[in-house]
Every structure is written in structure tokens, then in C-alpha cells.
Amino acid sequence: MWMVDLLAHLEAYVAVAEEGSFSKAADRLYIAQPVLSRRIKHLEQHLGGELFDRSRRQITSTDLGVLLLPHAKDLLSRVDHLRQVATAALASTAHTVGVPPDSDPASLARVIRAGAQAGVTIGVRELPAEERASGLADGSLAFALLRVPPETAAHHVPLGLASAAPATRASGRRPVHLESLRARRGAGSESSPAILLTAEDEIGFAAERFDRAAARAGLPGGRVRRIASTATALAETLAGDAMLLCAEPFARRHDLAWSPLADPALHRGYELAQATLRVGSLDGSMLAWMEPLLAVAIGAVGGPVEKPTTADQGSSGPDRRSRLAAWG
Amino acid sequence: MRLRHPAFVASSAGLLTVAETIAEQWRRVGATGHLLARNIDTGEELGFDVDAPVPLASVVKAPLALVVLDRIATGALDPAMPVTIEPAAKSIGWTGVAGFRYPVTLAVADLVHQALTVSDNASADALFDLVGVDQVDERLRTWGCTGIRVRHRMHRMYECAAGIAGDDFGLALKLAIRDDAAGQHSIETLDPAYANVGSAAALVGLLQRVWLDQISQPEATAELRRLMALQVFTQRLSSDLRADTLRVSGKTGTFLHLRHEIGLVTADSGDRVAIAALTRSQRPASIAHDIDLAIGAAARSAFESLRR
Numbered sequence: 001m002w003m004v005d006l007l008a009h010l011e012a013y014v015a016v017a018e019e020g021s022f023s024k025a026a027d028r029l030y031i032a033q034p035v036l037s038r039r040i041k042h043l044e045q046h047l048g049g050e051l052f053d054r055s056r057r058q059i060t061s062t063d064l065g066v067l068l069l070p071h072a073k074d075l076l077s078r079v080d081h082l083r084q085v086a087t088a089a090l091a092s093t094a095h096t097v098g099v100p101p102d103s104d105p106a107s108l109a110r111v112i113r114a115g116a117q118a119g120v121t122i123g124v125r126e127l128p129a130e131e132r133a134s135g136l137a138d139g140s141l142a143f144a145l146l147r148v149p150p151e152t153a154a155h156h157v158p159l160g161l162a163s164a165a166p167a168t169r170a171s172g173r174r175p176v177h178l179e180s181l182r183a184r185r186g187a188g189s190e191s192s193p194a195i196l197l198t199a200e201d202e203i204g205f206a207a208e209r210f211d212r213a214a215a216r217a218g219l220p221g222g223r224v225r226r227i228a229s230t231a232t233a234l235a236e237t238l239a240g241d242a243m244l245l246c247a248e249p250f251a252r253r254h255d256l257a258w259s260p261l262a263d264p265a266l267h268r269g270y271e272l273a274q275a276t277l278r279v280g281s282l283d284g285s286m287l288a289w290m291e292p293l294l295a296v297a298i299g300a301v302g303g304p305v306e307k308p309t310t311a312d313q314g315s316s317g318p319d320r321r322s323r324l325a326a327w328g
Numbered sequence: 329m330r331l332r333h334p335a336f337v338a339s340s341a342g343l344l345t346v347a348e349t350i351a352e353q354w355r356r357v358g359a360t361g362h363l364l365a366r367n368i369d370t371g372e373e374l375g376f377d378v379d380a381p382v383p384l385a386s387v388v389k390a391p392l393a394l395v396v397l398d399r400i401a402t403g404a405l406d407p408a409m410p411v412t413i414e415p416a417a418k419s420i421g422w423t424g425v426a427g428f429r430y431p432v433t434l435a436v437a438d439l440v441h442q443a444l445t446v447s448d449n450a451s452a453d454a455l456f457d458l459v460g461v462d463q464v465d466e467r468l469r470t471w472g473c474t475g476i477r478v479r480h481r482m483h484r485m486y487e488c489a490a491g492i493a494g495d496d497f498g499l500a501l502k503l504a505i506r507d508d509a510a511g512q513h514s515i516e517t518l519d520p521a522y523a524n525v526g527s528a529a530a531l532v533g534l535l536q537r538v539w540l541d542q543i544s545q546p547e548a549t550a551e552l553r554r555l556m557a558l559q560v561f562t563q564r565l566s567s568d569l570r571a572d573t574l575r576v577s578g579k580t581g582t583f584l585h586l587r588h589e590i591g592l593v594t595a596d597s598g599d600r601v602a603i604a605a606l607t608r609s610q611r612p613a614s615i616a617h618d619i620d621l622a623i624g625a626a627a628r629s630a631f632e633s634l635r636r
Contacts, residue, residue: 323497325486328447
């Protein structure tokens with residue numbers, strides 16, 4: 001006898017015992033009475049004894065039937081529990097959101113609570129940018145915040161430089177121009193602080209843009225350092241030897257002074273994407289309440305940036321050919 | 329950055345330390361290169377990787393000028409001869425006649441002036457056309473300048489860069505940097521086998537002979553010394569050697585990722601140090617102020633450690 005078969009037979013047995021009638025039990029289980037009768041008969045053959053006394057007008061349980069009933073009920077309730085756990089587990093993985101590693105935990109908590117109010121289980125996972133994209137593709141994530149160029153992004157997160165030292169200028173929040181970070185002539189031999197980039201700003205186009213902007217601003221390649229771990233980068237910055245490229249809320253959470261990068265093309269851009277290849281269907285309306293909360297968690301300030309300025313001004317104009325010639 | 333130690337040359341342990349410090353400073357700003365500094369009176373010197381042939385860019389205008397001035401000194405060429413340069417046919421460049429919008433007629437001697445003082449590509453190529461690229465190369469060989477090869481006009485550098493990158497400076501720069509790493513050159517004028525090249529040792533040797541009147545004619549070397557002292561560019565060798573008591577007579581060279589200068593530092597005290605600084609970098613930038621300053625810092629520490 002198959003296990004699933006056994007469970008169906010046990011259901012029939014419990015139903016007849018509780019209803020005291022084959023016809024009522026058949027109604028309860030939505031099966032025809034001959035099917036029910038056959039199941040009871042099979043079960044009695046399997047167990048080696050009769051479960052019901054059919055000699056009288058009213059069906060009654062035999063001693064064996066009375067003895068086995070609590071065990072049968074226990075088995076069925078355990079199977080039911082097993083199904084519930086499976087369903088719940090499926091439901092919770094179905095709503096995992098991939099977020100950047102330096103998101104604000106308190107804001108992420110609001111996303112989870114809002115999910116509970118809406119009756120869905122939300123899980124948040126901090127993942128590197130590439131893994132957020134691949135997680136969406138392989139179905140391990142239901143939603144993910146993806147990096148896109150800031151000029152086309154739904155969410156613009158201003159990037160700036162954070163440092164342990166108090167802001168050098170009284171205004172504090174004046175934008176930072178990369179070329180102002182060049183070593184100062186006549187300032188002695190004191191070394192210029194490194195600029196630390198974490199993994200979130202190390203993805204293809206963003207890293208390329210930053211490298212190019214740094215080179216054009218006259219910064220040597222050694223000034224920019226890649227650190228995969230956000231915690232390590234933060235520690236070095238707090239120790240006072242470096243400047244960390246990060247968003248303002250992150251700097252504020254760690255008591256770092258912060259000034260935005262003047263060139264918005266170097267800022268972060270995000271869009272909230274939903275997995276398309278999913279087992280089961282998801283409610284698209286989740287995006288509506290989730291997106292504003294996630295935008296707060298990553299420190300977004302609005303839509304796409306107005307005008308990226310990383311354009312190579314020197315490559316246009318009448319003198320552009322001269323740049324390819326030898327010169328003084 | 330190639331993880332390879334430079335081959336140092338130094339007349340003493342103290343000078344070796346100076347050379348090592350300079351190489352480390354260059355490495356820190358992202359420049360690799362070749363340096364030789366020599367006190368032309370004592371012969372003491374310091375440097376590294378002095379024998380490798382390096383594409384010269386505009387540094388080649390110095391040996392070109394010497395050959396032209398030699399022709400003038402021997403009477404083979406009239407310094408007052410007028411040469412007309414038409415805008416449509418002239419070589420590309422920013423400064424001097426290369427940047428002019430209308431036809432201009434200059435005397436041969438003044439073409440030399442333009443080529444050296446403001447690194448004018450059009451004037452330099454007019455001189456190349458006058459004496460011939462091959463003749464310049466041959467004259468240098470008869471003088472025994474074996475480490476210097478002259479193989480093309482100035483405009484050839486633009487043609488090769490634009491030929492592969494269109495007018496996209498960023499792309500040409502990217503290719504130059506990539507080719508350096510690969511050791512295969514898609515821009516012919518960056519390939520030591522086809523470019524105008526010189527080693528730091530050969531260039532310092534040339535400067536030394538010019539300043540000691542051991543090459544060409546005294547009238548020619550004197551005029552070359554006079555014109556090199558009039559160079560307007562001060563961002564490299566001179567950047568930390570500017571004082572009333574010091575004088576830097578130099579010729580810069582810049583092309584894509586190459587930043588060079590050769591020159592002679594002379595002091596009121598009589599000290600004379602010849603320097604060749606030839607660099608390349610991996611930074612995708614047209615202007616690298618810190619590399620220019622690192623060349624200047626190298627020139628200053630070399631001069632101060634080599635002077636008596």
C-alpha cells in the first residue's frame with residue numbers, strides 16, 4: 001500500500017468513526033460511498049482485523065477500531081503540520097528582497113513590518129550588486145535593487161566622501177570636486193588619504209566611470225583603493241587614514257563627516273526589479289508599498305540625476321585633433 | 329604596473345639611494361620610465377634603465393635642430409631662407425605655426441626657434457622636409473649618436489594615432505596603455521622598432537657633447553644651447569628648479585601617455601647637470617600634473633646630489 005494511499009485510507013477510517021455513518025463520512029470526504037467502503041475494507045485487510053461492527057443498524061467501532069483511532073488521528077495531524085510548514089517555508093523564500101550591503105537596518109525593518117501587515121513574509125538579504133542581479137535571474141530572489149546609471153535611474157542615491165575628520169570647511173556640505181583632492185604642492189611630504197571604494201561601487205560601468213574621472217582629475221591610480229568588505233573600509237575610515245565613498249545616511253550612522261561628490265554622474269542609481277521566472281505567482285502590487293520604503297533604506301533622494309558631467313569636454317571642439325599629435 | 333626592478337646606474341652608493349628614491353616616487357604616481365642625470369664636468373651620474381630605446385615624441389626636435397644648425401654653420405643652408413607654410417598642408421599641433429590659421433612665411437633659423445621654444449610641429453616638419461628625415465638620421469650616426477634613431481616626421485605621430493582611433497583621444501590613449509602592457513603596438517609611432525627613439529643614455533650623451541662643444545660646429549651648438557634655454561614649458565624638469573640662480577635649458581616631449589623632457593641644469597655656481605627623464609604612465613588622462621611634478625622633483629634631487 002502506497003503511503004499516500006494509506007493516508008487516504010486512514011482519513012476514511014477517522015471520518016467513519018467520527019460520523020458513525022458510511023454515507024455521512026463519504027459526504028464529508030467528497031467521495032462516493034462504494035469508494036469509502038472499499039477503503040475501509042482494504043485498511044482492515046492491511047491491519048489484519050475489523051475496525052467496525054457492521055452487524056447492527058448503527059455502525060460502531062470494534063475494540064481494535066477504538067484502540068487505533070487516536071493513533072490514526074495523530075498521524076493525520078502530523079502530516080497536516082508537515083504540509084503547513086512546507087507552505088510557510090515556500091511563502092517566505094518567495095518574497096526575499098536583495099538589497100545593497102550598506103542599507104539602513106531600521107528602514108529594512110519597516111519593510112519587513114509592512115509586509116507582515118500586508119500578510120506576506122518579507123526577507124531581506126544584503127548581497128553584492130552582481131549577486132542581486134543573478135539572484136533575480138535564478139529565482140532565489142523575488143525582488144532586487146539593481147544598479148543602473150544614475151541618469152536613467154528611478155532612485156538616485158548621492159555618493160560622497162566620508163571621513164573621520166570634521167569637515168575641513170565650515171560649510172561642511174560643500175560638494176567635493178575630485179581634482180581638489182590632488183596632493184597639494186608645498187604641503188610637505190604628508191601623504192594624501194586614500195579613497196576607498198566598496199564592492200557596491202565596484203561594478204562594471206560605475207567602477208570604470210570613477211577610474212576615468214579620477215584619472216582626468218589628476219589623481220594617481222594608487223589613491224583609489226578597492227575594499228570588498230564594507231566593515232573593513234569603514235574601520236580604516238574611522239581610524240582616520242582614508243576617505244570612504246558612500247551615501248550620506250551610511251556616513252551619518254557611523255558618525256563620519258560627509259560631503260557629496262559634485263559630479264552626479266558618479267552617484268548611485270537603482271531600480272527595483274521583480275523576478276519574472278518564479279514558481280507560483282506574486283502580487284505585483286507589492287512593489288507599490290515596498291518601493292518607497294526600500295528607497296529610504298538605500299538613502300535615495302529622488303529620480304534620475306539632471307545632467308551627468310563626466311563627458312570628455314576636451315574631446316570636442318576645433319582643437320580635438322591636436323590632442324592626438326605630439327606636443328610640447 | 330609591471331613588478332620589475334629597474335636596472336640602476338650610480339657613481340656612488342649615495343647616488344644609488346637617490347636613484348632608488350626617484351624610481352619609488354615615480355612608481356607611486358603611476359609612472360614608469362628611464363632617467364639619467366650626469367654632471368657633465370665630473371662625469372658623476374645616477375639613473376635607471378638608461379639604455380632602453382623610447383619613442384621620443386617632441387624630444388626629437390632637439391637632434392633635428394642640431395642637424396639643421398649644423399647645415400647652417402657649414403654654409404649648406406641659408407638661415408635667412410624664407411619658407412612658406414600653408415594652413416591646409418601643415419602638420420597638426422596646438423602651438424606655433426601648427427596652430428596658425430593663415431599662410432605664414434618664416435626664415436629657416438626662425439623655424440628652428442619655433443620648433444624648440446614652443447614645440448611647433450609645423451615648423452619642425454618644414455625643417456624635416458628641408459633636410460630630409462633620412463639625412464637627419466644619417467648625420468646623427470656619423471656623429472656617433474648610436475642610441476638615437478630618427479625615422480619619421482612629427483605629423484606621422486598624429487597620422488598613426490588618428491589612423492587607429494579616429495579623432496578619439498581617449499581611445500588612442502587606451503590603446504597606447506594596453507599595447508604597453510601587451511608589448512605589441514597598434515600605433516606604429518609608439519613601437520620602438522618604427523618610431524623616432526632615443527635612450528636616456530644617448531640623449532644625455534648628446535646634451536653633454538652639445539654643452540662641451542664636442543659635436544657639430546661651435547656656432548651650431550651655441551645656437552642650440554641658446555634656443556633650448558628659451559623653451560616656454562616649465563611644468564616638468566623646471567617645476568622645482570626655478571630660481572634666478574638656476575637655469576634649465578630643455579626640450580619636452582608629450583604624446584598620448586608619454587611624458588618626457590631632456591635638459592641641462594646650469595647654476596650660477598658653475599655646476600652643469602644633463603638630465604633625460606622619459607616616462608610613460610597607465611593613467612587614462614591627458615594631463616598628469618603629479619607626474620610632471622615627480623619629474624621635476626627627480627631633476628631637483630638629481631641636480632642637488634650631483635653638483636659639487
